Amino acid sequence: EVQLLESGGGLVQPGGSLRLSCAASGFTFSSYAMSWVRQAPGKGLEWVSAISGSGGSTYYADSVKGRFTISRDNSKNTLYLQMNSLRAEDTAVYYCAKGVVPAAIMAFDIWGQGTMVTVSS
Amino acid sequence: QSALTQPASVSGSPGQSITISCTGTSSDVGSYNLVSWYQQHPGKAPKLMIYEGSKRPSGVSNRFSGSKSGNTASLTISGLQAEDEADYYCCSYAGSSTYVVFGGGTKLTVL
Numbered sequence: 001e002v003q004l005l006e007s008g009g010g011l012v013q014p015g016g017s018l019r020l021s022c023a024a025s026g027f028t029f030s031s032y033a034m035s036w037v038r039q040a041p042g043k044g045l046e047w048v049s050a051i052s053g054s055g056g057s058t059y060y061a062d063s064v065k066g067r068f069t070i071s072r073d074n075s076k077n078t079l080y081l082q083m084n085s086l087r088a089e090d091t092a093v094y095y096c097a098k099g100v101v102p103a104a105i106m107a108f109d110i111w112g113q114g115t116m117v118t119v120s121s
Numbered sequence: 122q123s124a125l126t127q128p129a130s131v132s133g134s135p136g137q138s139i140t141i142s143c144t145g146t147s148s149d150v151g152s153y154n155l156v157s158w159y160q161q162h163p164g165k166a167p168k169l170m171i172y173e174g175s176k177r178p179s180g181v182s183n184r185f186s187g188s189k190s191g192n193t194a195s196l197t198i199s200g201l202q203a204e205d206e207a208d209y210y211c212c213s214y215a216g217s218s219t220y221v222v223f224g225g226g227t228k229l230t231v232l
Contacts, residue, residue: 044226045212046223047220047222100178105220106155106157106213107172109172109178
């Protein structure tokens with residue numbers, strides 16, 4: 001079964017850091033681009049970042065550029081999102097998502113269950 | 122404010138057809154055939170319904186179809202069923218600077 005399982009969310013103070021992980025199983029992880037998409041409470045979906053299958057190309061939304069870093073360890077089938085300088089507006093459920101075709105960073109056929117990040121003092 | 126514009130809500134009766142619009146610009150929807158649509162039930166992760174404008178993933182009912190005209194993409198659901206009641210989001214590739222944009226979402230109510 002194709003599956004994504006996020007972890008690492010929690011409560012953090014403004015200005016703090018957090019690292020999210022997404023463990024993948026059931027598909028050839030290294031062949032697919034992966035993305036992070038977030039959803040603030042009661043709000044819509046917002047694309048955050050994407051990374052190519054090899055990890056050689058990364059992409060960021062302007063709202064997180066310079067603060068967040070996406071990476072992957074294909075030997076561990078795991079995707080990461082390092083979040084620094086966190087702000088209240090980063091509070092959201094963070095989903096990891098698999099590209100529907102190998103290079104796709106804009107269409108996602110498998111989603112994790114999400115992990116909640118709360119930025120508050 | 123979302124990059125792509127969707128109606129906040131639409132409604133229809135069981136068996137009817139409805140269409141949800143998704144309006145972008147010549148920099149996103151209008152330039153690429155890379156619009157996708159997602160269904161999200163409360164408390165659940167989104168589910169891919171349409172990608173590359175009109176392609177349906179395996180397992181998605183053929184009652185769901187996608188199309189595009191100019192800068193506007195559309196999702197049509199025919200033969201409405203109670204379980205179709207959910208939030209729907211469009212998404213588009215937006216070029217090598219902005220990359221990916223979502224619509225604000227549309228709440229579908231099945232009367």
